[in-house]
Amino acid sequence: MKKIGIVTFHQALNYGAKLQAYALQQFLEKNGIENDVIDYTCHFMYTRNIRPIRVGKHHKLKSFIRSLITMRQVGIDRKKSVTFRNEFLNLSRPFDAKNIGEASNEYAAFIAGSDQVWSPICVGFDTVYLLDFAKPKQKYSYAASFAVDKLPADKEHTYKELLSQFQLFSVREKSGADIIENLINRKAEISIDPSLLLTEDDWDKISRCPVPKEPYIFLFSVRKPIKLISYALELSKKTGYKIYYLQKERLHKIDGIEYLDPVNATEFVGLIKNAEYICTNSFHGTAFSVIYKKNFAVELQHIGGRNIRAEELLNNLGINDREITNDVFPNINGAVNWERVDNVLLKERNKSKEYINKIKELIQNESSEVTV
Structure with missing residues (x-):
């Protein structure tokens, strides 16, 4: 054939x-x-x-x-x-x-x-x-x-x-x-x-990490953030962990954040795999956080709309307490029923x-x- x-x-x-x-x-x-x-x-x-x-x-x-x-x-x-x-x-x-x-x-x-x-x-x-x-x-x-x-x-x-x-x-x-x-x-x-x-094992085959192996916060946005950066900065202040920010349009830089040049897609996977925390407004940032069972928070609302894909994914997986809003900074260390998540993904x-x-x-x- x-x-x-x-x-x-x-x-x-x-x-x-x-x-x-x-x-x-x-x-x-x-x-x-x-x-x-x-x-x-x-x-x-x-x-x-x-x-x-x-x-x-x-x-x-x-x-x-x-x-x-x-x-x-x-x-x-x-x-x-x-x-x-x-x-x-x-x-x-x-x-x-x-x-x-x-x-x-x-x-x-x-x-x-x-x-x-x-x-x-x-x-x-x-x-x-x-x-x-x-x-x-x-x-x-x-x-x-x-x-x-x-x-x-x-x-x-x-x-x-x-x-x-x-x-x-x-x-x-x-x-x-x-x-x-x-x-x-x-x-x-x-x-x-x-x-x-x-699966996680499948992605491990190509995963590479471009930053030192120490606890860090991975910040990744594809849309202009509203409260996402503020959340990451507050998390960094509480934990003492460095923030690595992957975002191409650097129209202005913010103190306390280390900006990354664009990475290879394998390094993107590695940045999520090796992070202590992930803060994102991206669907795939969310998806790989789920695959690697990470502590993560997501800003679903962005200027111009809402990330319906990420919202539907989290709802289907029963993860409903990770959204960053104007009024709520979620507990990024909250428990997740990863067994349920695995069962849903296996079925799909x-x-x-x-x-x-x-x-x-x-x-x-x-x-x-x-x-x-």
Whole structure:
């Protein structure tokens, strides 16, 4: 049987994107599916998020000035991202919009996901992530996200046409399953993020720590914090532990915090594994804190919205007392029922394994029919 191709945001300059791609690839391999991450370069993603000088569609001058401030950090991040991809991901040959159609003859099937691959906005509505280049019998998804509760009216027809061709659906949120059911009257599995498919032992295989092995607080934000930094500073004052802050947009520095340059994704895992405490507003910061059973606190509310993904994860795991708010600084040393957490994750992993085995069976049957 030919390999399976994973179509996802493996080139994105954030740790979660790279680590979820790695995790899904490993999980498929564990379940007997040989695969490559399709090395597709999305022009929109590259120009808006990856190249050092970036100019947004709106507020062009502001985004240009911001990109100048963060240019050094983005440059470091790009190099480390390439290093991680080359060392840890099994990649296809390079593809872009001009030659992606050739992939349909080189792979048995494709899995779109995880991440916000079906968002109508975040990649400029690039329909490659809806597998427009593939044959209908080659189309599957895992934990794909629309990142919206409702599709834009002007794009509904395209979504309906392309999603109708999929063989099986797995999405990340209930809202995504509702969109599919309302749009094409099909059911979708709701699956956990690939990072949670792997265990602590699995992640230990690639974990590396770039800081001294002494008690420290790991501070990690992907959105502009509200009370997160204040919480970390107060925790540092109480414990005497140093704060290591991983955040690219250093528009101003705060006394009492040691800032880290962008790290390799393996070092991101190591920073969480070896931390005494984690303070974050990131989904993957939360997810890896759970995987490593760490003492952590999460700021779910951010300027512009709320981290629904992290909130849903914590609710599903029964961890409801770790949110930093304007009025509440949680007890980061509070007890967690880790046995319950492990049981929930085991159940979700088994559910994902059953779904992946359905894909494998369909592909093998299709391959047998073609051979005959």
